[in-house]
Amino acid sequence: MLDFIQQLVSGIALGCVYGLIALGFVLIYKATEVVNFAQGDLMMLGGFFVFTFIGLMGLDYWLGFLFAVCGMAVFGMATERILVRPILGYPQFSIVMATIGLGYFLRSIAGMIWGTDDLRIETPFSAGVLKIGNLVLAHDKLSVIVATVILCAALYAFFNYTRMGTAMRATSENMLAAYYMGIPVKRVVSLIWAISAAVAACAGVLLAPITFIHSNVGLVLGLKAFPAAVLGGFGSIPGALVGGLIIGVIESLAGFYLPQGWKDIAPYVVLLVVLVVRPHGLFGPSMRKKV
Amino acid sequence: MRFVFKTDYDQDIRILKHSGYWWSYGVLLAVLVAAPFLLGSYLQSQLVFVFIYAIVGVALMILTGFTGQASLGHAAFLAIGAYTAGFLQSLGVPFIVYFPVAAILTGVVGALVGFPALRLQGIYLVIATIAFAFIVEEVLARWETVTHGNEGMRVRTLDLVGIPVPRDSEAFYFLCLLVLVGTILLALNLLRSPTGRAFVAIRDSETAGKSMGIDLAAYKVKSFAISAAITGMAGVLFAHKMTFISPEMFTLLLSIEFIMVIIIGGAFGVHGAILGAIFMVMVDPFLTALKDDVPVLAASVASSFGMAQDAATQLQEKLSKIGSAAGLKGAIYGLIIMMFILFEPYGLYGRWLKVKLFFQLFPLYKRATFKRQKTYVKSERNR
Numbered sequence: 001m002l003d004f005i006q007q008l009v010s011g012i013a014l015g016c017v018y019g020l021i022a023l024g025f026v027l028i029y030k031a032t033e034v035v036n037f038a039q040g041d042l043m044m045l046g047g048f049f050v051f052t053f054i055g056l057m058g059l060d061y062w063l064g065f066l067f068a069v070c071g072m073a074v075f076g077m078a079t080e081r082i083l084v085r086p087i088l089g090y091p092q093f094s095i096v097m098a099t100i101g102l103g104y105f106l107r108s109i110a111g112m113i114w115g116t117d118d119l120r121i122e123t124p125f126s127a128g129v130l131k132i133g134n135l136v137l138a139h140d141k142l143s144v145i146v147a148t149v150i151l152c153a154a155l156y157a158f159f160n161y162t163r164m165g166t167a168m169r170a171t172s173e174n175m176l177a178a179y180y181m182g183i184p185v186k187r188v189v190s191l192i193w194a195i196s197a198a199v200a201a202c203a204g205v206l207l208a209p210i211t212f213i214h215s216n217v218g219l220v221l222g223l224k225a226f227p228a229a230v231l232g233g234f235g236s237i238p239g240a241l242v243g244g245l246i247i248g249v250i251e252s253l254a255g256f257y258l259p260q261g262w263k264d265i266a267p268y269v270v271l272l273v274v275l276v277v278r279p280h281g282l283f284g285p286s287m288r289k290k291v
Numbered sequence: 292m293r294f295v296f297k298t299d300y301d302q303d304i305r306i307l308k309h310s311g312y313w314w315s316y317g318v319l320l321a322v323l324v325a326a327p328f329l330l331g332s333y334l335q336s337q338l339v340f341v342f343i344y345a346i347v348g349v350a351l352m353i354l355t356g357f358t359g360q361a362s363l364g365h366a367a368f369l370a371i372g373a374y375t376a377g378f379l380q381s382l383g384v385p386f387i388v389y390f391p392v393a394a395i396l397t398g399v400v401g402a403l404v405g406f407p408a409l410r411l412q413g414i415y416l417v418i419a420t421i422a423f424a425f426i427v428e429e430v431l432a433r434w435e436t437v438t439h440g441n442e443g444m445r446v447r448t449l450d451l452v453g454i455p456v457p458r459d460s461e462a463f464y465f466l467c468l469l470v471l472v473g474t475i476l477l478a479l480n481l482l483r484s485p486t487g488r489a490f491v492a493i494r495d496s497e498t499a500g501k502s503m504g505i506d507l508a509a510y511k512v513k514s515f516a517i518s519a520a521i522t523g524m525a526g527v528l529f530a531h532k533m534t535f536i537s538p539e540m541f542t543l544l545l546s547i548e549f550i551m552v553i554i555i556g557g558a559f560g561v562h563g564a565i566l567g568a569i570f571m572v573m574v575d576p577f578l579t580a581l582k583d584d585v586p587v588l589a590a591s592v593a594s595s596f597g598m599a600q601d602a603a604t605q606l607q608e609k610l611s612k613i614g615s616a617a618g619l620k621g622a623i624y625g626l627i628i629m630m631f632i633l634f635e636p637y638g639l640y641g642r643w644l645k646v647k648l649f650f651q652l653f654p655l656y657k658r659a660t661f662k663r664q665k666t667y668v669k670s671e672r673n674r
Contacts, residue, residue, distance in 0.1 A: 087632060101628030101629040105622050105629065108622035112619065116618075261432070268423075272407060
């Protein structure tokens, strides 16, 4: 029984990681209906930024964290301006391919600049564990869980209760109509890329003590976050968190109870089943066909 | 510019529209038949890879270019074809049997993947095919009695009705060429048949197609099955060309390369698949050549413009250091994808058509002919 609970807890921690990355997918999808395949690589870049600020320049952890998040926000805006804006309005698949190309590019460039070794930084969460009875939870994982919940809540509130959030939802419903209503669509899209890159940077920094920083971390985790986003219903912020948790728990339990090899494919099996049975996910709006 | 005066409905769907086609494609075929006797073994081997990529490109063109169903799982179909060939060959089954068996098996798997595709659109379909590819990769790594797991599997020399066909021989080259030509003819014939018309109708508008009486489910599954079966045939050739196959050869990156083939070539015609395949296979040796030549060239240009000798040498060293950095290839691939999508969305074939039209209409060509319509995003969620 204790084994089960311990697996459950570590699954939840893992799930929050996926949820945090899925949050980035969901934000961009929610506002512009673009799926950003480079999200995991933006996260990887965030990790490298924080390594540069803390590991190389010797800044304080929180200051480095702040700089990395701001730096990635600017980077996200620049990406939107250069790569996404010219092809906005063309078939979705070409934007997807462009982000795949971006991911390829970022991975290689990061490998060339920072090398291909595992890098690590000192964080306040690196050591120390939380003990509840016989349960053990490392501080670095706890920090991910707390940050994911806070970010989800904050972004959910942002989307539902602020003017800008409403403008973003309107943009995603119908861009042309949003233009007519006086919504600055270009600025909205720019901003959403900035926010999404900032969230990715948060994920990168918080994951640094767990997965270390290397150029391929984004590919692996980014592809695992897809099932999470789909399960939650692409476009729902609480869905990203819940989807992430379900995928994390399933992966963790599959690794413990099922034969070797199931751990890695269990999320994808779940994904396929969800896509066949309920393509709009747990929290997605139901699809109606209109001509 | 030649106008074909049509007197018969059949002329509309002829593959070779007029005698000019006979000449140009005849010459191309003659050059390709003569190529192995004229080229060195390295270029011949590269051409074989071009053929294999082109076969997959044509398969993907049927699915993505003509039916509008994106797939990032074609590496998995290639793997299924390759492993079927390897396994059946090790059981002593002859080539003429396992070649069609591999195609049929891959086609059946493709149809199975097609079923979830019935309910999925756009990005969801891409994600589903990625998930499928991951599952196949993991199965290949774990099902050790058949696939030998991560150790990989050796594929023996191809044995064509008693005649051995080694991977570097001219015979293997001609076999690949034959399969490619067969595939292209199959694709072209398919596209002028009712089935092909239905595919195109599904791509352009599912709702319109449905209201014209097209059974969406049946045609989507058919498209997946045909595309997968052709990829499976390419997989057999791939296995024999590589002589060694292991699960890590068939990753997502290979699927992305295949998608690049049709994006770079131009995702609206069979020509595009061929041009894209040539580009994708040749970019690698081209980059290798550049890596050696560019630093020297840059240094000599710099010194001829009056740069000091040691500064020029430094420049050369710096450039060659960048050139030999690990991962440069990935960065260039990424750049190529982004550049094509931003600046030449119709691909190489589109560029060729533009150049051709420019000379045909000279001096009346206008750029707006090829301007794409922007459609502002409406939510796909309520579609």
